Amino acid sequence: MGHHSYLVVGDSQFLYTRDDYNEELAALFNETDRELSVTDGSDVTSGDELDESACALGYYTTANALRQRLHVQGFTSSRALADLAEGIAQWRKTYDSQSQFRELEGRGERVFQTLVRRPREPAELLAAIGEAIRPHRSEKSFATVQEYFQYEDEFAETVSDVQELRWFVGERSLVRLIIDQAPDDTRAGLDLGELTGCCVSLDATQPIAGPTRERQLAALPDSAPLIVLTEGSTDSRLLTEAMHVTHPHLVGFVRFIDYTGTKARGSAGALAIMVNAFIAAGVANRFVAIADNDAGGHEALAKLKRQKLPVGCQVLHYPDLPLLASYPTVDSASATVSLTNVNGVAGSLEMYLGEDVLTIDGTLAPVHLGTFIPAVRCRQGALSKSHKVLVLKAFEEKIKKARLGQRSDTSHWSGVHAIIEGIVQAFG
Template sequence: MGHHSYLVVGECQFLYTRDHYNEELAALFNESDRELVVADADDDTRDDGWDERGITLGYYTTANALQQRLNVQGFTSRRALVDLAEGIAQWRKVYDAQSGLREREARGEQLHQTLARTPRVAAELLEAIGEAIRPHRSQKSFATFQDYFQYEDAFAETVSDVQELRWFVEDRSLVRLIIDQAPGPMRVGLDLSELTGCCVSLDTAQPIAGPTRERQLAALADNAPLIVLTEGSTDSRVLTEAMHVTHPHLADFVRFIDYTGTKAGGSVGKLATVVNAFIAAGVANRFVAIADNDAGAHEAFAKLKRQKLPAGCRVLHYPDLPLLTCYPTIEPPSSTVALTDVNGVAGSLEMYLGVDVLTIDGTLAPVHLKTFMPAVQRHQGVLSEAHKVLVLKAFEKKVKAARSRRDSSGDWSGLRAIFEKIVHAFD
């Protein structure tokens, strides 16, 4: 006989797992829900709920509390009903296929194997679950023994149907469907008592729900797209477009935050605020904040970079480029153009879009040095607004040409360097 864990709703048991526990179910509970009771071998109060060693172990809360936990995970009543309808439809297809196969195998001879029941429709199953978990399972609650045994048979059939649906419906949706039929204060839980008996090795001293939830969150960080936070909508849009040209294989794995339709302004100061908000919220996704490689961004990020950041967070600047080590620069009040190193001074995204788009009327659009920033001991450098507009327009044409021809000719070295820095942010 196997040892099982299972969902307890009132006096009923559902969703059996043999010789272990289902991690999705365990992660629905907190360590504060844990109940462990050890009885003396000669304890006269022991009842049928005790295993041979006198240990009961499980995690218990109320139906209402579990509903709320499922709600914040997105497993609402509506979603569960949709999942159930889709699951039953899939179950019916499998049933029909199996029935047809068995009929063909039995053609010309007696059919020895009874065909499975036709899957119940959703409304009938939910009604059966509701009937099962009402508190009347003792024999004294029924007029005759026959009524009780009929109820027990119906309950066993319902449990079997729910168990069969695990092949077609996610466990958390099934939990939601079950507890939605229960009164809010009804006791529900994950019973692990059988796993403490012979032939199983569950350590009753070790927490289960907490570490399971931590593994679930870690899996989310591992599987969810890497979020990249930028200074504003232009950087996000340009980098997204460029990624489809230079790194299309990352399209489903890296997601630049979409500012479309928001009033979020584009500034490095606001980016630092967003990073701190992500940290404070405990965002499970791994995320990278990447800012310009200019004086203003280095000054604004200085405090943030001194903080102890979570393991899943990185704060970066666009990388230094060979092009920017000797770049045309104008320092007022002079109008003379000099070749200077503008890495860390004027490395806004426009400077990474390629020599081809930075070249206007045969020459590179010059950087203009502006305010001196004492905190980083350098001037802030920028392109003129007119040149910035021309560079972005030229880049849009380059992207369209590259995607229509599936040809990434031209200078993409700066953007490739940015993506490589993002890709290796957690090395």
């Protein structure tokens, strides 16, 4: 017959799992919900002496607590109801196809009729679940024994329907549907008692819900997009557009933060604050913070780079470029133009948009050196405001042409290509 774990709501049991426990159910509980008791007086903290066959093990809370946990995960009542409607529609298609098969089988009709039951309407099923959750009535509550057995059959049919729906509706949506039929203070939990007896290997002294939840969270970054934090909206927008050209295969897998509609100010300092906020919030996605490769960017992120970062976080700067190793530079004290290495000095995004767009009136737009920053022992450099506007405008036009299939020389995309590659390789 086997041993089962199952969801308990009030006096009713749903969602049976044979010889194991469902991890999605277990992850809905905390270790503070754990209840372990024995009937023979054994020491419940000693795995060597504990007679696990005499254990009552489970995780229990209230319907309201479970409902709120599901809600903050996005499993709202409306979502669960939509999932139920879709699931029953799929179940009905399966039923109809098997019904046709049953008719063709002829003599096998009676056998198939016992295996396949037409799904109920969502409202009818929810009402039946609500009835099932109410305290079980004893045989004495019915006028006749026949009425009692009819009630028991209906109860068993409802439990069976919920079990069948696992093929068509997600586990947490099903839990939400069941819990929504129960009063707030109804006892709800995951009963693991049958898994602690003979012929099963569950160690009743070991935590279950906590480690299961940790595994669930650890698996999330493997499927979620890599988030990229930038200094501001312009960098985020232009790199998103550039990625569609240089790395179209990463669209949907790498997501630059969208500042649209926000009043977030763009700077390396603001980026550092945002990274610390992500870390403090325990954001589950892996994320990369990437700043300008200039004096201000290195100064602003210096402290952040010295601290121990979570395994899912990397802090980068735009990479050094050969073009910037010998670039026209103007010192504020002189009008003389000289060729200077501006990697780490003036490597803002504009410098990575391509030699073609940086060329204005036949020459490269020069970098102007400004304030000396003692922390990084170099001066901050940048294009003039007028040249920056022209470079950004030219890059926008280059993007439009590329999206129309009129891509320019690949060398003119090497800068943004190097940035995206750096992001891809950020975790080694």
